[in-house]
Amino acid sequence: MKLSLGPLQYFWLRERTLAFYRAAADWPVDIIYLGETVCSKRRELSTRxxxxxxxxxxxxxKQVVLSSLALIxxxxxxxxxxxxVDHGGCWIEANDLxxxxxxxxxxxxxVAGPTLNVYNHRALAMLMDDGLRRWVPGVEQGYSLLRELRDAMQAEGRPMPELEVIAFGRLPLAFSARCFTARALDVGKDQCDFRCIDYPDGMPLATREGRPFLRINGIQIQGEEVTDLGPELPAxxxxxxDVLxxxxxxxxxxEMVxxxxxxxxxxxAPPRIGARNGYWHGEPGMHMTGLA
Known part of the structure; x- marks a missing residue:
């Protein structure tokens, strides 16, 4: 089983980003995803x-994969x-058709990223014909749904692609053309002054009762909890x-790597460090507690 470092979802300063990935070169990860997947205005690092x-x-x-935007x-x-794509030296994580x-x-x-919304074996087989080699299911696709899809592929004599599951981190739940961070700070999207750089793990969003609820990350909404599928390694x-x-x-x-x-x-199986992922167990996503 391989480990991958998923694409950076947040907006960090250039020096911090480069230092992070140069340190990651010595970590025991097999695959590293690079590139901007959330907002095209984030240009601390250029395409070059x-x-x-x-x-x-x-x-x-490392195997390096260049990730694309989820919303073009x-x-x-x-x-x-x-x-x-024209660079040609790396695989591409396709987060958009x-x-x-x-x-x-x-x-x-x-690589078919988690925002491609692949929900059945026929769609997966079609994408494999187009060149898909690895699939990252959407965050709401848990064990039972993936097992059903795997069994359907096997019933039709089709091999599964490499399967990569989000095992640690805040789950990306939704994207919008509107910038949630700009709206929260009462500024226009085009006059945002890149304020999300002030929130290196996203902006916390609480309910009216003060209960932690979500994370705002530019045009992306994430779950509040840092989920951890470590205890589910046997399943x-x-x-x-193939890949965590x-x-x-x-x-x-x-330390987490x-x-x-x-x-x-x-x-x-290791003890749980982060939160339990309700989606993985076929439960509502809000069922993400630190309990096993």
Whole structure:
């Protein structure tokens, strides 16, 4: 079972971002995803910077995947996507069907990201014909749904692609053309002054009663809890999961990678460090407590 470092969901300063990934070159992760998936206005690193960083990490022995935006709204954003695809040195994480189309035209292998909304085996098989090699299911697709899809693929004699499951991090729940951070700070989206850089783990959003509820991250809404599928490793192995995705957090990421590295080599499931993921158990997503 491999470990991947998912794409950075937050907006960090350039120096912090580069330092994070250069440290990650020495971590026991097999795959590193690079690039902006949330907001095209986040330009602390240019497209060229991401490509150069990809070369550095590949030289350290990592498989590098260049991730695309989840919501493409402008021709300029398509232009950035074309540059990533035309680079040709890495797989692409397609988080939008525009990326699937470009990879298909160029006959490039790609990863189907969690925002592609693949819910049945026929859609998965069609994408495999287009070049899909690895699939990251959506956050709400738990064990039972994935097992049913796997069984349906096997019944039709189709092999499953590599299966990558989000095992640690705040879950990306929704995207919108409207910037939630700008709205929360009462500024226009086009006059946001990149204020989300002040929230390296997203902006906390509480209920009227003061209960922690969600995280605002630009045009993205995340769950509040940092979920942890470590204790579910036996079920993940039984399901045939190939890759555990760990989403970057502002602090303690090296320690979390080390924790999962030890866990994947142990026959015993590790204790839960983060929250329980209700989706994985076929329950409402809000059922995310720290209890096993």
């Amino acid at each position: 910077d991401w490509i150069v960083l990809a070369g550095e990490l590949a030289a350290s022995g 709204e402008a021709e300029s954003e398509l232009g950035v996507l074309r540059r990533l 525009s990326a699937v189309q470009l990879c298909r035209e160029r006959r490039l292998p790609f 993940l192995r039984e399901l045939g999961v 995705r760990l989403y970057p957090q502002a602090a303690g990421m090296a 080390a924790h999962f590295h030890l866990a994947r080599r142990s026959p015993v």
